[in-house]
Amino acid sequence: MSTASSSISNVVQENEDWFCTKCGESQGTSQDAARRHWEACSTIRQxxxxxxxxxxxxxxxxxxxxxxxxxxxxxxxxxxxxxxxxxxxx
CATH class of the missing domain: 3.30.160 (Double Stranded RNA Binding Domain)
Structure with missing residues (x-):
């Protein structure tokens, strides 16, 4: 796990990729795409x-x-x- 992660609006950047904090999936290098995905994401995992x-x-x-x-x-x-x-x- 990288220690260089930063949280912004329920999405997390690690290295170059942005991840959804609901499902943990990579959304590529676009922070805006990651935010849109997070807003629409209905996958809440435990x-x-x-x-x-x-x-x-x-x-x-x-x-x-x-x-x-x-x-x-x-x-x-x-x-x-x-x-x-x-x-x-x-």
Whole structure:
């Protein structure tokens, strides 16, 4: 997960791409397209942490949560994270 993300109006930019915070999907490099997608997006997903079972409705909050597990260096977190694709927390 990049630490160079910035939140603007319920869309998040990471590297060059803009992402919807409701569904977590990339909307390409256009911030306006990402905002339009977010306004029309009806996909509200629940992201569940496989380490502690915390639930999130915001994809990027869930990503940060898992990153915090990894950063803490706990043995349980590291064991679980090694077996997961961090982009597929669903």
């Amino acid at each position: 992201w569940v942490c496989r380490i502690c079972q915390s639930s999130f409705s915001d994809y990027w909050a869930a990503e940060r949560h898992v990153y915090d597990h990894w950063r803490s260096g706990s043995q349980v977190a590291n064991t679980v994270l090694r077996s997961l694709d961090l982009n597929k927390m669903r």
